[in-house]
Amino acid sequence: MSGANWLQLLALIVALAVTTPFLGTYIARVFGDPPEDGTDGDGTDNGGAGEKHPFGDRLIAPVERFVFRLAGVDPDREQRWTTYALSLLAFSLVSVLFLYFLQRMQGWLPVNPTAAVAVPASTAWNTAVSFATNTNWQSYSGEVTMSHLTQMAGLAVQNFLSAAVGICVAVALIRGIVRARRETIGNFWVDLVRVITRLLLPLAFVGALLFAGLGMTQTLSGNTTVRTVEGAGQVLAVGPWASQEIIKELGTNGGGMLNANSAHPFENPNGLTNVLEVFLLLVIPFSLTFAYGRMARDRKQGYVVTAAMAVLLALSMAGTLWFETHGNPELTRAGTTQAVTSTQGGGNMVGKEVRFGSAGCGVFSAATTATSTGAVNCAHDSMTPAGGGLALFNIMLGEVSPGGVGSGIYGMLIFVLMAVFIAGLMVGRTPEYLGKRIQTGEVKLVVLYILFVPLMVLGFAAVATVTKMGLDGRLNTGPHGLSEIVYAYTSAGNNNGSAFAGLTVTNNWYQISLGLSMLVGRFFLMVPALAISGSLVRKQRVPATAGTFPTGTPLFTGLLVGVVIIVVGLTYFPVLALGPIVEQLGL
Amino acid sequence: MVDVLFVVLTIGFFALAAGLVKVCDGFLDTEPIDTFEAPPEPGGPEGVAGTAGAVVP
Numbered sequence: 001m002s003g004a005n006w007l008q009l010l011a012l013i014v015a016l017a018v019t020t021p022f023l024g025t026y027i028a029r030v031f032g033d034p035p036e037d038g039t040d041g042d043g044t045d046n047g048g049a050g051e052k053h054p055f056g057d058r059l060i061a062p063v064e065r066f067v068f069r070l071a072g073v074d075p076d077r078e079q080r081w082t083t084y085a086l087s088l089l090a091f092s093l094v095s096v097l098f099l100y101f102l103q104r105m106q107g108w109l110p111v112n113p114t115a116a117v118a119v120p121a122s123t124a125w126n127t128a129v130s131f132a133t134n135t136n137w138q139s140y141s142g143e144v145t146m147s148h149l150t151q152m153a154g155l156a157v158q159n160f161l162s163a164a165v166g167i168c169v170a171v172a173l174i175r176g177i178v179r180a181r182r183e184t185i186g187n188f189w190v191d192l193v194r195v196i197t198r199l200l201l202p203l204a205f206v207g208a209l210l211f212a213g214l215g216m217t218q219t220l221s222g223n224t225t226v227r228t229v230e231g232a233g234q235v236l237a238v239g240p241w242a243s244q245e246i247i248k249e250l251g252t253n254g255g256g257m258l259n260a261n262s263a264h265p266f267e268n269p270n271g272l273t274n275v276l277e278v279f280l281l282l283v284i285p286f287s288l289t290f291a292y293g294r295m296a297r298d299r300k301q302g303y304v305v306t307a308a309m310a311v312l313l314a315l316s317m318a319g320t321l322w323f324e325t326h327g328n329p330e331l332t333r334a335g336t337t338q339a340v341t342s343t344q345g346g347g348n349m350v351g352k353e354v355r356f357g358s359a360g361c362g363v364f365s366a367a368t369t370a371t372s373t374g375a376v377n378c379a380h381d382s383m384t385p386a387g388g389g390l391a392l393f394n395i396m397l398g399e400v401s402p403g404g405v406g407s408g409i410y411g412m413l414i415f416v417l418m419a420v421f422i423a424g425l426m427v428g429r430t431p432e433y434l435g436k437r438i439q440t441g442e443v444k445l446v447v448l449y450i451l452f453v454p455l456m457v458l459g460f461a462a463v464a465t466v467t468k469m470g471l472d473g474r475l476n477t478g479p480h481g482l483s484e485i486v487y488a489y490t491s492a493g494n495n496n497g498s499a500f501a502g503l504t505v506t507n508n509w510y511q512i513s514l515g516l517s518m519l520v521g522r523f524f525l526m527v528p529a530l531a532i533s534g535s536l537v538r539k540q541r542v543p544a545t546a547g548t549f550p551t552g553t554p555l556f557t558g559l560l561v562g563v564v565i566i567v568v569g570l571t572y573f574p575v576l577a578l579g580p581i582v583e584q585l586g587l
Numbered sequence: 588m589v590d591v592l593f594v595v596l597t598i599g600f601f602a603l604a605a606g607l608v609k610v611c612d613g614f615l616d617t618e619p620i621d622t623f624e625a626p627p628e629p630g631g632p633e634g635v636a637g638t639a640g641a642v643v644p
Contacts, residue, residue: 093601531611
């Protein structure tokens with residue numbers, strides 16, 4: 001890695017360390033319950049978690065009241081978990097159907113300067129599901145398939161809404177953990193509106209202006225033809241990219257407007273925007289962990305989750321950087337120089353954008369697969385087998401390091417409950433978390449949560465590897481071909497959305513099976529998470545005793561990291577061994 | 588025609604997800620609201636820790 005690469009990494013870490021506690025405090029103020037006595041209960045200031053008038057209230061509250069009145073929502077009326085979940089499902093159903101028909105009818109609709117025609121039915125369905133589930137898997141080329149209207153009124157809107165839905169589930173689960181002897185976990189419609197108005201829209205507005213200022217395209221014009229220095233004509237796809245790029249990263253969405261995604265200079269013009277994009281992927285997921293500590297009125301709990309996520313991310317990022325910057329051993333044996341020089345970034349440059357190099361790819365790849373984003377600035381299929389395998393492993397972790405906006409923290413809290421259960425078994429006590437006993441019902445739901453995705457991923461991948469309709473899509477045979485298939489289902493099932501590439505997914509089998517994986521990976525996990533919230537919210541909090549396993553310690557952080565790795569390892573190790581591991585060992 | 592199929596597929600999935608809400612709620616309905624007493628201090632007399640149905644002090 002060059003000195004510039006190290007500086008970029010350092011800037012990223014410092015920026016995250018400075019901003020996430022502040023943003024987390026703000027989120028806690030918006031979504032937390034008002035404290036009864038203005039303190040944490042132990043006499044310390046709680047940072048204003050849940051205070052009645054958080055920052056910006058005077059400006060935003062009237063807008064929200066107008067929206068609530070328009071939608072017939074009573075903001076003071078909270079919901080039981082079942083109503084919360086059904087509201088979420090109804091909203092998402094409408095989202096999928098709206099986006100599907102928008103794509104199917106875009107040829108007859110305005111704001112279509114490129115004269116895009118109706119999207120084929122299976123692609124439209126796959127895309128609608130993909131964007132409504134925050135996956136943003138793309139089986140199309142954005143610049144030639146979608147009209148500007150579909151991009152702006154469909155895909156970009158879902159970038160906001162699907163991200164907001166994830167955060168809703170997170171705050172609902174946190175409320176369930178934090179509250180005691182209650183029946184309700186919040187109001188889905190109120191949470192949804194507030195995530196948009198108080199978090200995503202303000203940040204996206206400022207960020208879009210910043211991105212446009214840094215050279216990202218922002219126009220409603222259609223394609224532009226330019227004359228190259230060789231005298232040839234070249235068509236450049238331009239559009240409102242800056243305003244979509246910001247929410248693409250901020251909402252851990254990842255669906256690019258252009259096929260090359262963040263490797264394209266119009267989506268990622270320079271080194272600064274590259275670092276900014278990585279920062280934006282990580283900022284909300286890490287902020288939510290601080291928000292959790294504030295809302296729980298026990299900041300150590302937030303620190304534990306933050307630390308566990310950071311350890312997992314650091315390990316995978318370090319590994320990816322190591323393998324990508326050290327290059328391909330086959331090329332080294334062939335006498336090719338892969339060292340850093342004044343003219344090249346060094347390392348494995350196959351499939352890399354030369355402006356960012358192998359280190360820029362390694363950092364971006366780890367961040368995008370650890371956060372359920374799926375945006376890419378290099379071709380994951382061309383990474384070293386171990387580098388690509390780490391990207392795959394990141395996604396297999398269930399997007400908890402730090403995961404998607406909302407889905408990361410609620411996914412990690414599910415693992416926390418699993419870790420508490422295991423710790424309880426080890427010390428021979430009834431498992432407790434923040435004074436709540438974890439009983440049979442919650443453990444059943446945790447198991448449901450953990451099993452759904454592997455069932456879909458491994459089940460569909462198994463079918464694809466033995467049927468013509470699945471094998472036809474492969475570009476490679478052997479371990480790499482297996483990795484291509486498994487990566488696609490892992491990415492879809494965990495709502496990441498990044499494509500390994502090397503797999504043609506436009507036939508009906510892939511469009512539908514990947515779509516179903518996305519739906520199950522999103523909603524069949526949200527329902528158990530909300531059910532756990534609904535169960536915990538009813539419970540009485542019992543005081544900690546000498547027999548209580550403390551969950552705010554480095555020891556528990558280690559246990560949590562271990563549980564995540566062991567659960568995922570036991571589930572996926574065989575397929576990893578047959579794919580990237582055997583391929584790396586063969587080099 | 589193909590549009591109808593995808594609409595049915597979508598609605599079918601969400602109906603299934605709504606069914607999962609019912610299933611998960613069923614898991615919880617069998618669980619009484621936790622009213623456990625705090626466990627006894629170490630070295631104290633045998634308490635009722637872990638006994639469902641005890642009264643909250």
